[in-house]
Amino acid sequence: MTDIREDAAQKHRIPVIEQMVEVFALLERTPEGASIREVVKAVNLSRTTVYRMLNTLSAHDFVHRSPAGSYTLGRRLLTLAAHVAPTVASYDLLATAQPHLNKISELLGEGSKLTVPSGDNILVVASAQGHGQYALSATAGQRLPFHAGAAGKILLAFSSREDIERRLTKLERFTSKTIIEPQLMLEELAQIRKHDWARDMGEQMSGVHAVAAPVRDHHDRVIAAVSVPFVAGVDETRVADIRQAVVTAAQRITNDIRSAAPAVPLTTLAVETPAPKRANKRVAKPKQR
Template sequence: MDAKVEQADIASNALEKNKVPAVDRVMAVLAILEQRADGTSIRDLVEALGLPRTTVYRVLNSLEIHGMVRRSAHGSYTLGPRLLSLAARVVRDEGHNDLANLAMPHMRRISSTVRQSVKLSVVDGDSALVIATSASVDAFSLNVAPGQRVPLHAGAAGKVLLAHFPTAEMEAYVTGDLASYTQNTIADADQLRAELDQVRERGWADDHGEFTPNVEAFAAAITDHAGKTKAALSIAFLSGLSLREREMIRSTVITGAGAISADLPPPRVSGA
């Protein structure tokens, strides 16, 4: 066995042995609520987690006390306001900060032009993580705060990022457990491969309500001087826009991603 692989296995086993089951249950609850913006019931959580109802209730009760979840008058649970203050204090990767700062002037210009909000996303595990946004003041625009995560196969930005994975890593994702979030989610491995092939060929991706019903998007890759994909620029919008409006958004995303790519600094030369 390769020494690095063996060391990684040892480290992974050590982590597994030192986990706290109660914390794992809390994170499992939060992970489900993260994917269900409209809320979910205790019954649904019990079925999804396979835990006793009393256990799930106690977890939810503790989280509600700390403001991590919120219970509606109808008894459904959603993520709570305390998470916003925690997210605001997350220290981003230094490279992400540099990229976000470089991209922001372009993103502000784009959001003003198309009157829609613009997102900058990077790969983080098996998700597309939003690291920067430029919100539009238009009443019908969709505003998202940095920190949002979307599965790589269920959105325009995620598909752009996934399409440029190394072949082995992409295949591992495609053949994994592809969850369905709406009736339009591409959860079949062969269909997803074909979709990703098309994304690479044409240079952009679209989303027809694959993660959230009636929310569509266009995205394009931001690449460095070596052609490596560093991030995805995307614009999400409510379904129902005219073909002219959709085409304006698509072309603006492609042009904007290209402009940000061109502004990326060249690689440092060793010894310079």
Template structure:
């Protein structure tokens, strides 16, 4: 009986070893792609040093990846960059991603943490439109904003969507803006200064600028190509969601937005 068991183990061992080796190769190949994606291009030696294996191992992996169109030579410098087949795969994934769906878990978790309402918004023309909302746990909550168009200059999400140059309108920052409360920024010069601050700090705030007594803070959501595709915001009544409290939770809002960015394919 013992001989039979030993025979069974011996026959199973090569399969297990092969599976482990195959999994390791796949893991290394993905790591190589991630390294090249972060760097833009890289040499065999650079990749080998980061992965911690011999150059010949990385050279073989790159040869296979090049054969499959996942990487290509970057000129005649002996460096590799991502290939066109990566773009084809990325486009197939991006087509199935919806920012409102990908933002559910992040919004729910942030709302539970801070007790306030959290939204995901995208830009439509000259407005910000909320596409998902997670309700806060506070006794007094803000109304549902899903599907409502809100002005870019008077909301935290709108400021985020205006702050990055590729999203800013060709015109619009040259003339005045509608006033909703006494706190609304209507002067183009002041708004430009505000947008500079948003880019520098990584988040935007509004203090009663759209509705008296309603404050909000928002951070950008990036797409796979590094452009801002939306904003994640947390809003609440001013007596509870003050400027000081928002500042304490600014990094929580940014982290939530970053997690959605990662799900949308952003690797920055």
């Protein structure tokens, strides 16, 4: 009887969509990009068919083709993910976060962004543009390193021990401020867990600083980071204002998520599941460094 039901279900599937899903799965596993040869091998179709499929998906921004010819997932998928129905996930992360990002930008005049883990990088999934004279902007779809930048360090600090150890095996230097010594990074991550916020002192891009704070789900797992980048050289009073706005926004997004009916954990955008920070459900009040 089971075999009959499976055969019937198979008859009502569309092969070309099955093949398209295989393409998405391959690109999900290879965030650095896959060549057309790799896609052909994965889906077992002719090169001409694969090229037409990728060309169609690229025209609708579901995949992106680099100048070198490799393919990655496209930004249109972020738009779709932002509208996942509540029956699929217990909350819509992007829709929940966007008003709080907008408020940060209105309050400070700085750009703000929401970032999640995505494979071996972090991924900007939402942003709000600043209106200040020196406001820095971020665009959804940007991929950034874990170890260099405030948002990345937040997400790294609350990852599992295994993920932290794996990502510390090779720390690329981007500027003279980038932390590339594993022991120093472990000490930095411990401080981030202690204070519940992170600061970038020009570690990913010279002259650009940032502050970030964690967003948690129903189970107290860190699933995203709110951050504000700003030009170096501002006084510490301004930095304190930015930090307070970022921490407040992250806490409010967390509260909104927790006020939604508990259901399955977030699976949108292949978000990794970091280790819980603590057993209770309260968001700790940030301490001053």
